Amino acid sequence: MINQPNDMMFRVFIRLIAIIVVTFSIYLFFSGHNAPGGGFIGGLMTAIAILVMYLVFGTKTMNAALPFNYPYMMSIGLLVAAGTGIISVAFGYPYLKQFFDYFQIPIFGEVELTTALIFDLGVYLLVVGSAMTFILSIVEDDS
Amino acid sequence: MSNLIILPIIFPFIIGAVLIFFSKSSRAQRIISGISALLMVGISAYLAVLAFQQDTVILESGDWVAPYGIILVLDNLAALMVLITSILAASCLFFAFGTISKKREKYYFYPFYFFLIVGVNGAFLTGDIFNLFVFFEVMLLASYVLIVNGGSKYQLRESFKYVILNIFGSALFIMAIAWIYSVTGTVNMAHLSERVAEINQPGIVTVIAVMFFIVFGAKGALFPLYFWLPKSYYGPPAALAALFGGLLTKVGIYAIIRMFTLVFYHEPLFTHKGIIVTAAGFTMLLGVLGAVSQFDFKRILSYHIISQVGYMVMGLGIFTPLAVAGAIYYIVHHMFVKTALFLLAGATEKITGTTDIKAMGGLIKSQPVLTWSFFIAAISLAGIPPLSGFFSKFPIILAGFQEGQWVISAVALLVGLLTLISMMKIFGYVFWGENKLTERQNNMSVTNLLIPIAPLVAFSIILGFAAEPIFTYSLHIAEQILEPSNYVNAVLKE
């Protein structure tokens, strides 16, 4: 490229920023059960992080670095979310009944794990997938 | 409690998600979606029997008791609508196999087709007004994608208007929900019914009721808000136009019937016999006048949707068991016949390559089966005995005369006559007259397209000849929904 933009600062700091944003989005995702957060907002933050990286490194590099098929990601998210509800049907409870229990996990200590978390994982995948699909469909149309 | 009633929602949802994986392979998509559409018919038929045996079946999702949790309610009306939806969806899908282009198949036609069914079935089954909004949005988002799928200039231009109008309608919907929540403190329909009955529907609730009528009227193409329909149903391919024409407006009508029999039934003189009947009269008349003035196959049919939506709402507005039973019968009849007519228009378009009826002619010689299918569907739509159109209009108009609603009944009769005129116009131009087709068009065979239409036309005949049992069933449904305590007691278990 002849007119390569002078964006050295951006390129250096984006690695740092992306890591922080993704970490925070994962924190939001896990805190979503009893505190503000959840799959939707966590997914959006992850999508933003990926998007900023797309802005800096360009579509070609990023498509090679993160070769996700975003429509498939949406589909997996939908299936995970719908499947969570079916777990409870299999045990004879109403659809989408939530189960939870407390587990001892090394480092973290006692944590509460629920099936709602799996549902949230579906939402997370769906949001990342759909946000990226929509934005990339415009981006790739231009190039 | 029965987990089965989540199936009409969750089954197409999963199939839609799975179909995304197969978007590259047209054959795999066709096999999966075809089998699932047939399975859907089986599931919903079973649910209709279940609803008939047990009257009202509910599911409290997540084991949260009503009115706190999200509940699904399957009563006879909902079960009937779900059953018809599945039959129409299967027919249009098999019709789409023969007409849809490869490009559309690749761009997620089938997944969104199933998501549309998720939204429609959800709207029929939900027992919670906010979830009604959510399922409306699922249905509308899928319909946006389907209506724009293919991306021709005409589609982009017209679907933009469709989308903006519906976004505005959804905004009004949220507003109406906010108001009703502020007055009653609940969004569960059974709970709403109970609380509105306790305060005996004061003026402010009536205002909110009219707001809901406007919202659902915009989705159902009622009088002042029907202008979007003919243009947006013209763009998409025939299979989709048929599904939209048969299904989408009826979701709005179903919501009106549900809300105005379950919740806002305390002021029938103002809401039902005043506003709803007036809107119905104008809708019928203006819709049919639009149809008479047009010379395009699909547009005539689209305008007829508007005029027939008027009949259904008129039945609700007269508000006697006979009239509501007539309205339900009319919805059933309309959904089958209108879808059949749209699909026949699609088959005709496939042969002639145009939808302008002046450019066609003489199809009766080369396509006798198509012609006579159209003839049966058309005179059924116009209300000639012994077909279903007559037996569904008859109770509505009879109830109108019984209740002394002379004006609306006279309008309904006039509209029936004009419907006959515009149907005969299509028949005269397209099927009679001199043969304007080329040699190749004359020899074209559309048998594979007629197979999915045949059951729909057959249903129209059956609905006419078996009017007695079906009308008894409609009357049973009407009596059930006109007695809201059935619904309320089943949901709140008091």
Next chain:
Amino acid sequence: MEIVMSAVIGLIFAVAIYLMLSRNIIRVLIGTLMLSHSVHLILLTMSGLQRGAPPLLFLEAGAYSDPLPQALILTAIVINFGVTAFVSVLVYRTYKEHKTADLYDLRGAKDE
């Protein structure tokens, strides 16, 4: 406080309607965004602006706030996110195909 909120909602609603009635397709898009914000605020205001704690048992506060309107708004926002994403792509494609962002040029032919 509800009075102030009502005025704010009215203002946002007016802006939204103004934008939706303009000729430029992008302004219409922004108008729909403003419209949905204003109706979400209506949902919040109509349920009463409450200052209680989140309705979680372990907080043991004196007053709890009603979680339902917040859940409803969250759902409405999520739906609005999907619709907005779709409409932006639609606006973009319309602009690409028709080579205009002026709604006067998108009216369609007279004979339709």
